[in-house]
Amino acid sequence: MNEWPLWEVFIRGQHGMSHRHVGSLHAPDAEMAVNAARDVYTRRNEGVSIWVVRAADITASAPGKKGPLFEPSNAKVYRHPTFFDIPDDVGAM
């Protein structure tokens, strides 16, 4: 028997936040995936919008490439506002 494909489920909560990954499920097609996601992931009013994406269509960064991918941002601490000392006399900034 062929197994139903895997879908990743994203839900937008009540308060205007972005869609957030909540889990996955198996369904034969996108429409059924949305219906099943409603039952599996929103039984307690968790969301106002559902996205489903076939898991096979997602490209993920490799854990082994963490260094080359994320190191450059570690080296640029001046991107954070706390890098700069502003005298208290200047007031809130």
Next chain:
Amino acid sequence: MYTQDVRTDSKPVERRAAPTPEEQAFQARIDADIRVEPKDWMPEAYRKTLIRQISQHAHSEVVGQLPEGNWITRAPTLERKAILLAKVQDEAGHGLYLYCAAETLGITRDQMYEQLHSGKAKYSSIFNYPTLTWADIGAIGWLVDGAAIMNQVPLQRCSYGPYARAMVRICKEESFHQRQGYDIMMKLAQGSEAQKAMAQDALNRWWWPSLAMFGPPDAESVHSAQSMAWKVKLNSNDELRQKFVDQTVPQADYLGLSVPDPKCKLNEETGHYDFGELDWDEFYQVVRGNGPCNKERLAARVDAWEDGAWFRDGLMAYADKRSARSAAE
């Protein structure tokens, strides 16, 4: 509900004399409370242990629907029926969260089903007991879900990310299960003599199997050390069992019911309840498939799977046909 950590293969995880640098780095990350994620390197034994533990946990949730489902059509009021339906639906959801978590470790859903249906995989022994009266639905929510919460709350901090996250969702919902059960017990305990007797009878039958849910005594739990080091098990069986007894006995007192154990009483010195010896022979009998309902439970799962095959295939064929059609357009 939950998994009992009963090994189906008796071979213990082999410890090599000297861990490799990879294994050392892995353990260091776990010690630092850094979560392990699906694509990270992990020892093969860690992967296998988790697949077994999470899939057993998932099977328990799914099979756990059966004893309660027995009372959906016979719930005493429409409200109780709606509540029980919602509860049983949650159990299906919990099974699905957990199957998904296990799938991230490289096993497929169908493989897990096959292991359950062939009897290779186990599920919690508690679900092999029958639900004879409505009070059993109360006792299951109060005791069985109560014991499950005891086990699952610490697992929210376990080392494997997808399992820990599934556990967060499950714990949020599990509290409703326990409270609805206790609510049923309160109603019966405050009712007529016959109703109170029914509640006491349910407590008598479910008490010991609920204590057995925490698994064999620590002295016999040979695989615990490695699981503890990997943080896929965070408390010992006896520790959790004691915690459960301490929490539950006063709740029984409040109902005016008594646990079926003459040795159970508060030890003033330790501040904990002492309690009698469990019947481990019975426990192992049930685990080996000789409990009152093992055959019935498994047959119900196998029938549901086989009788649903034409429907699953039909939906897939329809989806394939539609995508072929839209590709042609």
